Amino acid sequence: xxxxxxxxxxxxxxxxxxxxxxxxxxxxxxxxxxxxxxxxxxxxxxxxxxxxxxxxxxxxxxxxxxxxxxxxxxxxxxxxxxxxxxxxxxxxxxxxxxxxxxxxxxxxxxxxxxxxxxxxxxxxxxxxxxxxxxxxxxxxxxxxxxxxxxxxxxxxxxxxxxxxxxxxxxxxxxxxxxxxxxxxxxxxxxxxxxxxxxxxxxxxxxxxxxxxxxxxxxxxxxxxxxxxxxxxxxxx
Amino acid sequence: xxxxxxxxxxxxxxxxxxxxxxxxxxxxxxxxxxxxxxxxxxxxxxxxxxxxxxxxxxxxxxxxxxxxxxxxxxxxxxxxxxxxxxxxxxxxxxxxxxxxxxxxxxxxxxxxxxxxxxxxxxxxxxxxxxxxxxxxxxxxxxxxxxxxxxxxxxxxxxxxxxxxxxxxxxxxxxxxxxxxxxxxxxxxxxxxxxxxxxxxxxxxxxxxxxxxxxxxxxxxxxxxxxxxxxxxxxxxxxxxxxxxxxxxxxxxxxxxxxxxxxxxxxxxxxxxxxxxxxxxxxxxxxxxxxxxxxxxxxxxxxxxxxxxxxxxxxxxxxxxxxxxxxxxxxxx
Numbered sequence: 109x110x111x112x113x114x115x116x117x118x119x120x121x122x123x124x125x126x127x128x129x130x131x132x133x134x135x136x137x138x139x140x141x142x143x144x145x146x147x148x149x150x151x152x153x154x155x156x157x158x159x160x161x162x163x164x165x166x167x168x169x170x171x172x173x174x175x176x177x178x179x180x181x182x183x184x185x186x187x188x189x190x191x192x193x194x195x196x197x198x199x200x201x202x203x204x205x206x207x208x209x210x211x212x213x214x215x216x217x218x219x220x221x222x223x224x225x226x227x228x229x230x231x232x233x234x235x236x237x238x239x240x241x242x243x244x245x246x247x248x249x250x251x252x253x254x255x256x257x258x259x260x261x262x263x264x265x266x267x268x269x270x271x272x273x274x275x276x277x278x279x280x281x282x283x284x285x286x287x288x289x290x291x292x293x294x295x296x297x298x299x300x301x302x303x304x305x306x307x308x309x310x311x312x313x314x315x316x317x318x319x320x321x322x323x324x325x326x327x328x329x330x331x332x333x334x335x336x337x338x339x340x341x342x343x344x
Numbered sequence: 345x346x347x348x349x350x351x352x353x354x355x356x357x358x359x360x361x362x363x364x365x366x367x368x369x370x371x372x373x374x375x376x377x378x379x380x381x382x383x384x385x386x387x388x389x390x391x392x393x394x395x396x397x398x399x400x401x402x403x404x405x406x407x408x409x410x411x412x413x414x415x416x417x418x419x420x421x422x423x424x425x426x427x428x429x430x431x432x433x434x435x436x437x438x439x440x441x442x443x444x445x446x447x448x449x450x451x452x453x454x455x456x457x458x459x460x461x462x463x464x465x466x467x468x469x470x471x472x473x474x475x476x477x478x479x480x481x482x483x484x485x486x487x488x489x490x491x492x493x494x495x496x497x498x499x500x501x502x503x504x505x506x507x508x509x510x511x512x513x514x515x516x517x518x519x520x521x522x523x524x525x526x527x528x529x530x531x532x533x534x535x536x537x538x539x540x541x542x543x544x545x546x547x548x549x550x551x552x553x554x555x556x557x558x559x560x561x562x563x564x565x566x567x568x569x570x571x572x573x574x575x576x577x578x579x580x581x582x583x584x585x586x587x588x589x590x591x592x593x594x595x596x597x598x599x600x601x602x603x604x605x606x607x608x609x610x611x612x613x614x615x616x617x618x619x620x621x622x623x624x625x626x627x628x629x630x631x632x633x634x635x636x637x638x639x640x641x642x643x644x645x646x647x648x649x650x651x652x653x654x655x656x657x658x659x660x661x662x663x664x665x666x667x668x669x670x671x672x673x674x675x676x
Contacts, residue, residue, distance in 0.1 A: 124401070126401040126402045127398055127401060127402075128400060131397065151639060167402070168422040170417060171402055171422045174634070175420060175634065178420075179635075179638075199398070212458075228457055233479040233480070233481050234391075234392075234395055234480075234506065235505050237386070238385045238386045238391060239388050239390055240385060260395065260481070317394060320397060
């Protein structure tokens with residue numbers, strides 16, 4: 109591996125096949141850090157190869173997966189996920205999960221990366237979309253809640269970690285009052301369903317949309333806790 | 345929206361004594377109790393316009409049954425528009441075009457996992473109430489259907505479900521946003537297979553935004569009067585240099601090149617109506633248009649996806665003899 113010059117910018121890619129990718133770009137560019145961040149839009153394998161980390165935005169997961177396959181990006185993305193930090197929001201969270209329920213007929217392609225089972229459209233149709241204040245004890249200004257915007261959001265159904273997997277850290281959870289009845293009526297524990305932001309190793313997942321707010325604390329968290337630790341140590 | 349939310353939650357926070365074990369549980373619990381009953385956090389403008397943000401860079405396809413909806417989903421549509429007749433057939437067959445049968449819309453909702461939109465007539469708020477109840481994800485208050493009201497549009501603030509509305513110019517777009525539209529589509533001329541009006545409307549909106557963004561406040565007051573737009577929305581648009589909501593192009597888009605052209609002119613995504621299922625190979629054409637919207641800036645990919653798509657919709661010229669009339673002129 110070539111060690112980049114210590115002053116070189118960290119290149120973070122935003123998968124720009126479909127969805128709200130510009131908003132992630134704007135939020136990442138506003139982070140102030142000692143190291144420079146360069147944000148690029150990724151639509152080809154060549155662009156992906158330049159990136160030290162990747163954000164998969166919200167959008168339609170079926171559309172993004174199909175475009176990834178047609179653009180020859182599916183395998184390069186799967187390889188990328190194995191070694192580099194990736195953050196998925198909403199549709200991106202679905203793609204980053206190991207298993208999905210409520211997939212389209214015939215199933216849908218995933219990238220994997222985080223050992224969970226996730227359900228698409230956990231709350232139902234758009235009229236059930238909502239905003240909720242989230243507790244964010246691990247972010248900057250932890251006493252200030254974060255406005256979670258949940259749009260046809262997925263729900264984490266279970267954690268499926270094996271002994272070899274890195275542990276899953278819950279970064280933020282939703283008050284159980286917000287869960288739809290269809291999810292709380294079963295006898296199974298509904299605890300994982302309240303998990304709306306998770307970290308496993310270098311990977312990060314949010315079922316809501318931090319990029320639609322002006323608050324970039326989740327973007328900061330991803331860079332600080334996932335991207336920076338993954339970079340090779342500077343040469344002495 | 346994000347600026348308001350924390351202060352609301354702080355107000356709740358101050359009113360409710362904190363439990364000894366910290367702020368965790370009590371902080372979010374009360375804010376749920378209030379919105380579920382009062383509807384405050386459901387259907388906010390944030391979540392309504394936010395869904396449109398998620399559709400960006402995508403293609404929304406007209407479908408008339410569950411089978412077509414599945415073809416559209418497999419081809420990468422980011423949403424489908426459920427309707428009984430595509431605009432080209434409405435032109436040909438004439439008569440009054442209304443909201444589709446709720447049963448048919450429900451079949452489409454059950455067939456796919458992507459968002460489903462459906463159309464209501466301009467001003468027909470009861471059709472909109474029906475669509476909200478059956479759980480569509482977006483309502484199009486559309487000039488393609490026969491208008492129910494020739495003076496008033498629906499007060500879209502009254503609904504939890506978001507609306508998309510057509511516009512030919514900046515004034516019309518801002519009037520619709522003022523009524524609560526969470527997404528705008530430039531009208532084009534639906535059901536013609538001819539992109540010329542879509543180009544005219546998108547260019548008009550973008551040119552007017554560019555003009556507004558170079559004006560001082562006195563000039564903006566006069567411009568708002570001239571284009572019959574609410575001043576505060578015009579000022580916000582001038583500052584942002586784009587519409588305050590997502591803007592798709594529609595009406596006559598038939599080929600991958602048409603879709604890419606519209607993306608170059610500044611829209612965020614496209615609607616394709618009659619152009620797909622009135623063509624020789626709908627699945628292939630649909631997929632090619634989806635790729636063209638993503639890679640609109642890459643002529644090499646556009647060349648590849650444009651090959652061997654089979655027969656395109658024939659299309660018609662748009663003049664005073666246009667069968668069914670000019671839909672784009674409906675809307676006030």
